Amino acid sequence: MAFKVYVDGQEGTTGLRLLDYLAARDDIELLRIDADKRKDAAERARLLNAADVAFLCLPDAASREAVALLDNPATCLIDASTAFRTDSDWAYGLPELAPGQRDAIRATKRIANPGCHASAFVMLTRPLVEAGLLPAATPLTAYSITGYSGGGKQLIAAYEAGQDDPRLAAPRPYAMSLSHKHLPEMRVHGGLDQAPVFTPIVGPFLKGLSVTIPLHVSQLPAGTTAAALHEAYVAHYADEPFVRVMPLDDMANLDGGFFEVQGCNDTNRVDLFVFGNAEQIALVARLDNLGKGAAGAAVQSMNVHLGLDETTGLSA
Numbered sequence: 001m002a003f004k005v006y007v008d009g010q011e012g013t014t015g016l017r018l019l020d021y022l023a024a025r026d027d028i029e030l031l032r033i034d035a036d037k038r039k040d041a042a043e044r045a046r047l048l049n050a051a052d053v054a055f056l057c058l059p060d061a062a063s064r065e066a067v068a069l070l071d072n073p074a075t076c077l078i079d080a081s082t083a084f085r086t087d088s089d090w091a092y093g094l095p096e097l098a099p100g101q102r103d104a105i106r107a108t109k110r111i112a113n114p115g116c117h118a119s120a121f122v123m124l125t126r127p128l129v130e131a132g133l134l135p136a137a138t139p140l141t142a143y144s145i146t147g148y149s150g151g152g153k154q155l156i157a158a159y160e161a162g163q164d165d166p167r168l169a170a171p172r173p174y175a176m177s178l179s180h181k182h183l184p185e186m187r188v189h190g191g192l193d194q195a196p197v198f199t200p201i202v203g204p205f206l207k208g209l210s211v212t213i214p215l216h217v218s219q220l221p222a223g224t225t226a227a228a229l230h231e232a233y234v235a236h237y238a239d240e241p242f243v244r245v246m247p248l249d250d251m252a253n254l255d256g257g258f259f260e261v262q263g264c265n266d267t268n269r270v271d272l273f274v275f276g277n278a279e280q281i282a283l284v285a286r287l288d289n290l291g292k293g294a295a296g297a298a299v300q301s302m303n304v305h306l307g308l309d310e311t312t313g314l315s316a
Helices: 013-023 041-050 060-068 101-107 116-130 148-161 183-190 226-236 291-306
Strands: 003-008 028-031 053-056 076-079 110-112 141-147 197-203 209-216 243-245 270-276 280-287
Touching (some): 003 013, 003 041, 013 028, 013 291, 041 060, 053 060, 053 291, 060 076, 076 291, 101 291, 116 141, 116 197, 116 270, 116 280, 116 291, 141 148, 148 197, 226 243, 280 291
Parallel strands (some): 003 028, 003 053, 053 076, 076 110
Antiparallel strands (some): 141 209, 209 280
């Protein structure tokens, strides 16, 4: 019997990508809303309550409104907004986060899908904090380079229409108020006492994302080396189907010395890198911001929740 699945907000970037994933599966029955009823609360409520799994691809306030429309206790909600990512009543939808996270995702009917920047950042920090190699009180900085699809339909349209605009040809840092919406989950799920100083940068390419955390060895416990951090990743992510820990100082996967941000595109994979010397270390994670950074992660959590093979419908 096919699982009934509804995507609320199916016209947005994440919603459309989710439909691509789900429409290709024969174990999913997609519940679709008529275009003229997309804002009809009664029709949305009917579909939400008819679904085994409902994805919310909506702004924060609209996601909260959608939750209020649900009265079927059997419907699992997977929310792609930032509304519930640090809410203790919701499971964080990152199965690789820590031992027991898959159990939490299976047991709940409320799953908060991680943010794209946050996924990469948390996957770098959490294993090191848990291994005692990165003190939770360490003041961190991080920067992220991402494709313009992360900004949604309006930014995609601006880039695709403005190919002759020289401003769009260069990388553009943003969120200069230092209050990016992913910061709370980066702190909480990264295992940190304080959020990092975080600079996201949008580039003139559709998709792909990498987060870099620079470290001074002097910030770490005495005797900690780049090799020790790398070994912690290998241990933490052993047997994870969607995580690839690349060799230490992996120059072979650089393109003439340049890092390829788009190297995980069209997959649900995360690649983790450690580069370092005796004084400095760079931790890097890359993923497809529309895949493991959004829709792919949501499908992965759905698979876990439903007791399916976690990799169903996803590419590593």
